[in-house]
Amino acid sequence: MNQSPLYLDVTAGRWSPRDVPFSINGTTRPLPYYLVDGVYPLYAFLVSPHPMPLTDEAKTFNSLQEAIRKDVERLFGVLTKRFHIALHPGRFRSVKQLIMTYKVVCILHNTCVEARRDTFLSRRRHARGTNGGGSAGGEGEGPAGAAAAAAGGHGAQDGGSDDSGAAAAGGAAPGGGIGNCGGLAAAADAVADPPPAVNAEEQPPAGGMVAVFDAWGQTLNPAEHEQLRADLTAHVWNDRGEMLAPYAV
Amino acid sequence: MTRAAITPIVPGHHTHPYPRSILSPCSSSTTCPLRRHLRVPRSVFRRVYQAVKDEPFSQQRINATGRLQAHPLQKVVAAFRVIAYGEAAERADEYVRLSRSTVAQATKLCLEFIVRRWGPTNLRRPNNLELKKMMERNAERGFPGCMGSLDCTHWEWHQFPTGTAGAYQSRKGSEALLSRPSAMRTCGFGTCLSVPPGA
Numbered sequence: 241m242n243q244s245p246l247y248l249d250v251t252a253g254r255w256s257p258r259d260v261p262f263s264i265n266g267t268t269r270p271l272p273y274y275l276v277d278g279v280y281p282l283y284a285f286l287v288s289p290h291p292m293p294l295t296d297e298a299k300t301f302n303s304l305q306e307a308i309r310k311d312v313e314r315l316f317g318v319l320t321k322r323f324h325i326a327l328h329p330g331r332f333r334s335v336k337q338l339i340m341t342y343k344v345v346c347i348l349h350n351t352c353v354e355a356r357r358d359t360f361l362s363r364r365r366h367a368r369g370t371n372g373g374g375s376a377g378g379e380g381e382g383p384a385g386a387a388a389a390a391a392g393g394h395g396a397q398d399g400g401s402d403d404s405g406a407a408a409a410g411g412a413a414p415g416g417g418i419g420n421c422g423g424l425a426a427a428a429d430a431v432a433d434p435p436p437a438v439n440a441e442e443q444p445p446a447g448g449m450v451a452v453f454d455a456w457g458q459t460l461n462p463a464e465h466e467q468l469r470a471d472l473t474a475h476v477w478n479d480r481g482e483m484l485a486p487y488a489v
Numbered sequence: 490m491t492r493a494a495i496t497p498i499v500p501g502h503h504t505h506p507y508p509r510s511i512l513s514p515c516s517s518s519t520t521c522p523l524r525r526h527l528r529v530p531r532s533v534f535r536r537v538y539q540a541v542k543d544e545p546f547s548q549q550r551i552n553a554t555g556r557l558q559a560h561p562l563q564k565v566v567a568a569f570r571v572i573a574y575g576e577a578a579e580r581a582d583e584y585v586r587l588s589r590s591t592v593a594q595a596t597k598l599c600l601e602f603i604v605r606r607w608g609p610t611n612l613r614r615p616n617n618l619e620l621k622k623m624m625e626r627n628a629e630r631g632f633p634g635c636m637g638s639l640d641c642t643h644w645e646w647h648q649f650p651t652g653t654a655g656a657y658q659s660r661k662g663s664e665a666l667l668s669r670p671s672a673m674r675t676c677g678f679g680t681c682l683s684v685p686p687g688a
Contacts, residue, residue, distance in 0.1 A: 246639075255614060260621065262634035272624065275638040286639070287632075304631050312638040322528050325575035329647035335657075337597070338646065343612060344572065344600045348529060350611045355532045476631040483631045 250285050253455030265471040271458060273468065275309045284464035287472060300480050301473040307487055319349055527566070528573040537599075538565050540606055546598040559587050564595035571596045 249255035258270035276286045289305050290298040320327040323345045330338045458464075476483055523531050541547050542561040550558045563585045570581050571592065578593040587595070604612075615623060620636065627635035646657060 256636065257617060257620070260624065260634075262624070262628070264633055269634065272620075272634045272636045274636055275632070277640070279641075280639070287635070308627065308630055308632060308635070309638040309640075312640040316640065316642050323572050323575075325572050326644065328575035329645035331575075331577065331647050333648060333650060338644070340600055340604055341572075342644065343608065344603050347603055347607050347611045348533065348572070351533050351536070351607065352529055354611075355530050472632065475633075479631060 251456050251459050252452050253459075256285065264468070265474045267467075267471055269468070275305055277309065282462040282465040283459055284461045284468065285459045286465065287469055288465075290469070290473075297473050297477045300484065301469075301476055303487065304476050304483055319345060322349060322352070526573075527569040529569065534565075534569065537569075537603065538562065541565055541599055541602055544598075544602055546602075547595065559591055559595075563587055564591070565599060567592045568596040568599035572600075 246255065256272050258272075260272070261268050261270045262272075263269075271285055273285050273287050276288050278288050278291055280286050280288055282288070287305065289302040293299045293302050325341060326345050330341070332338050332341060523534060527534055529537075538561070542565070547561040547564050549560050552558055564587070567581045567585045567587055570576065570584065571578065574580075578596065579589045581592050582588060585592075615636075623636060624634060627633070627637075649657065
């Protein structure tokens with residue numbers, strides 16, 4: 241774990257912006273946290289369940305914490321089910337290539353999630369509704385329209401009109417048929433655009449080594465970990481009726 | 490040593506592995522054969538194919554004997570089959586009619602290209618807006634300030650070089666790497682990394 245980029249970034253203060261303070265149980269903290277399970281060390285940016293829950297408060301906290309953390313558990317199930325290369329033992333000869341393969345699996349999964357998420361296509365349809373999108377047809381424009389919408393993905397979030405040409409060409413794709421040119425050319429236009437720089441500005445390492453040491457002390461503090469967990473336990477206990485309602489059997 | 494050349498196939502030819510399913514649209518996404526075979530939606534495959542097909546490594550070439558070499562579509566399909574099924578490179582030869590070395594090379598280069606091309610956009614940390622949304626959603630569920638969840642998994646390493654034997658050994662004796670995505674319900678996940686087990 242101490243080699244992981246996430247750990248290194250968090251402990252050096254490069255990641256997890258501290259500018260959104262939140263208050264739990266009367267204490268305001270700047271450092272956001274991740275939910276983990278019991279095998280992780282006691283760091284201030286990790287929240288693990290109580291190892292031996294005896295009180296009702298601790299049991300409630302554990303069940304709610306696991307209710308949120310099950311997302312990541314399911315993610316591995318989806319990943320291995322979708323791409324069996326992550327299921328079988330790796331057949332590559334170098335660590336670098338194994339890492340790259342897992343990255344590709346993650347990238348493709350994220351792309352699939354984006355492409356199949358309803359909002360992208362519906363937003364595209366919504367934006368196109370005014371300028372005669374009727375020619376594309378309702379059902380037929382499915383896959384190609386999705387391709388264009390997904391390719392334009394991040395740019396389309398702001399409702400930018402610059403990629404409307406790609407979307408319109410994508411809508412015409414079903415007529416292309418087997419000719420290997422119609423719809424694919426449309427996607428080529430969309431692909432030719434460079435991907436938008438999403439996290440353009442890096443978190444600055446303001447303050448040099450002193451800031452790094454500060455972040456180090458702040459994030460690797462076991463006492464803070466215990467305190468955060470205790471505060472969260474009290475926080476969810478106050479609203480336990482509302483929080484536990486979705487999980488009641 | 491000589492070996493029999495595998496006859497290349499051009500798309501649209503009747504013996505092509507995906508004569509219709511790739512090049513023509515499909516009405517339903519759930520019954521789409523491409524999605525069943527390659528485990529990605531057609532739109533995603535199309536994007537990858539469009540980006541990869543003009544790369545130098547996947548362009549169709551003519552070799553010294555004047556034979557036409559593999560079409561980019563064959564190489565991309567082979568690479569996707571390797572990812573989707575985790576199968577060995579020899580396994581795809583009866584399907585896309587490529588030799589083992591071609592499939593292995595195409596897979597490697599294709600994967601490298603995908604990481605280079607889409608890594609910065611599709612495998613990244615959430616930006617401030619997304620982070621804020623995540624934290625709001627988690628606050629509704631009782632955890633204000635929560636960025637998501639972390640988890641580890643082991644990925645066994647079948648063919649580790651003898652030189653690294655033991656370097657990545659887990660407690661139970663198998664060679665494995667650890668990868669750790671962090672998950673969010675809507676964003677997929679942001680980071681992926683691999684370290685030796687136990688680290």
